[in-house]
Amino acid sequence: QKEVEQNSGPLSVPEGAIASLNCTYSDRGSQSFFWYRQYSGKSPELIMFIYSNGDKEDGRFTAQLNKASQYVSLLIRDSQPSDSATYLCAVNTGSGGFKTIFGAGTRLFVKA
Amino acid sequence: DTAVSQTPKYLVTQMGNDKSIKCEQNLGHDTMYWYKQDSKKFLKIMFSYNNKELIINETVPNRFSPKSPDKAHLNLHINSLELGDSAVYFCASSQGRRSNQPQHFGDGTRLSIL
Numbered sequence: 001q002k003e004v005e006q007n008s009g010p011l012s013v014p015e016g017a018i019a020s021l022n023c024t025y026s027d028r029g030s031q032s033f034f035w036y037r038q039y040s041g042k043s044p045e046l047i048m049f050i051y052s053n054g055d056k057e058d059g060r061f062t063a064q065l066n067k068a069s070q071y072v073s074l075l076i077r078d079s080q081p082s083d084s085a086t087y088l089c090a091v092n093t094g095s096g097g098f099k100t101i102f103g104a105g106t107r108l109f110v111k112a
Numbered sequence: 113d114t115a116v117s118q119t120p121k122y123l124v125t126q127m128g129n130d131k132s133i134k135c136e137q138n139l140g141h142d143t144m145y146w147y148k149q150d151s152k153k154f155l156k157i158m159f160s161y162n163n164k165e166l167i168i169n170e171t172v173p174n175r176f177s178p179k180s181p182d183k184a185h186l187n188l189h190i191n192s193l194e195l196g197d198s199a200v201y202f203c204a205s206s207q208g209r210r211s212n213q214p215q216h217f218g219d220g221t222r223l224s225i226l
Contacts, residue, residue, distance in 0.1 A: 032212035043202055043217040044155065051212075086153060092212045098167050100215065102147075102155040 003027065004091050006103035014111050019076040021106050023089030026070070032092035033065055035074045038105065039085045047087070048074065079110040115139050118203050118218035125193060126226050132189045133221045135203030143167075144186040145204040145215065146178060155202070161186055162209045198225045 005024045013019045021035075032051055036044035048063040050056045050072065056063045062075040072091075076083055089103040116137045125131055137144060145168075146158040160168035161180040175191045186203060200222050204215040 034214060038153075043219050045217070046214045049214050088155065090215075098160065098209070099157060100145075101157070104152070104154050 003093065003101045004089055004103040006087075006089050006106045008104055009107040010109050011106055012109045012111060013079050015079060015081060017079050017110075019079045019083065019108055019110070021074040021076075021087050021089075021108065023072045023074075023091075023103055024070055025072070025089075025091045025093070025101075027091065027093040028067075028070060030067075030070075030091045030093045033063070033072045034090040034092075034100070035061075035063060035072075036088040036090060036102075037083075037085045038088055044088055076108075079108075081110050081112045084108055084110050116203055116205055116216050116218040118201075118221050120221060121219060122222050122224075124224045124226065127193055127195060129193050130189070130191045131193060131223070132187055133201055133203075133223075135186045135188075135218055137184055137203075137205040137216070139205055139207075139216060141205035141207050141216070142183055142209060143206050144180065144183070145206075146186065146188050147202040147204060147217075149200045149202060149220070151199070159186075159188075167209070193223075193225050195225050198223055 034049045035047045038044045050063040050065045060077045064073045086105040088105045143162045145160045149155045159178040164180045180186045200220045203218040206213040206215045
């Protein structure tokens with residue numbers, strides 16, 4: 001089992017719709033969870049981070065965490081063509097929490 | 113002002129050569145990282161330093177040697193380059209010793225081995 005799993009996609013949604021990106025992780029002791037966006041040929045940039053169970057909202061983005069199910073998701077409301085990118089789920093893990101493991105990413109296409 | 117800067121942006125070289133990549137951050141962060149992103153876009157941790165101390169050393173060939181002269185700099189030297197080393201190498205930094213804080217990435221160094 002991979003440590004951080006994401007559906008590679010591509011996920012295609014029409015402009016204005018809600019995009020839902022999912023991620024599961026294997027280390028039950030993980031405490032910190034991150035979503036990064038990476039445009040083609042660019043570096044990852046932080047979108048959201050979440051530490052506690054529940055929802056965390058920032059503008060059009062909502063991160064959801066369920067530690068019991070070892071599941072974290074990212075919702076993008078009112079999706080825009082500029083949201084088209086690869087979204088990387090990252091989980092802080094390992095003994096002492098020194099390591100961040102990235103998922104393989106989900107490619108999102110928002111159709112105008 | 114660039115927060116995390118890497119040089120060079122592009123590196124094209126032949127098999128067997130030795131090359132170095134440099135990274136500097138001006139965010140005042142304590143921890144710096146090297147990641148490798150292969151052709152399948154999978155981002156994998158290689159090394160992590162906290163205040164010049166090596167804290168993560170993943171299963172990376174010993175041809176790769178990181179060096180941190182101070183907490184704002186982390187360099188990567190690669191000996192005897194192989195075809196499989198072709199990838200994008202990202203430097204990143206974060207606050208604190210653990211990686212439980214968001215990381216800031218440099219623009220990446222695209223390494224191509226001929």
